[in-house]
Amino acid sequence: MNGDKLVIELGAARYAVPTAEVAGIVSAESVPFLPGQSGMVRGIISLRNEPVTVVDLVRVFAPEAASEAEHGGRVIVVKDRHRLIGLAIGASPVSFMWDEGAEQPPRREEAGRFTAGVLGPENDPVWIIDWRALFTEATRILSTEEKGG
Secondary structure (H helix, E strand, C coil): CCCCEEEEEECCEEEEEEHHHEEEEEEECCCCCCCCCCCCEEEEEEECCEEEEEEEHHHHHCHHHHHHHCCCEEEEEEECCCCEEEEEEECCCEEEECHHHCCCCCECCCCCCCEEEEECCCCCCEEEECHHHHHHHHHHHHHHHHCCC
């Protein structure tokens, strides 16, 4: 998983997504509510006239800070050829980790079901977000709710 990363500070931890997968960063006063919204699914926004389901990263990774992010902020939209999802980060700080500055490749460490590895030293890790797993879970939540389940 080489390449530059967009780093997000959530609570006391840092998380990253590859910049090559970032389609945009949207500033949103609020995220429109989805009927049956629950758990990590926050709502829906539009990016270039395309609907984007938004997952609340603060609820996923830093629930102790969730109340701060409930009322808008920024949404990082990530994509690959077949999937598109918004990652709501509230007012959490963002920075970049340039590939040249990476001293070593990511390590595979279990930190949760929505991370794909970790970068940096053990005393200052940057967890790589597995946004595809978030997409799959959001799709599962929404399709289950659609069926009344």
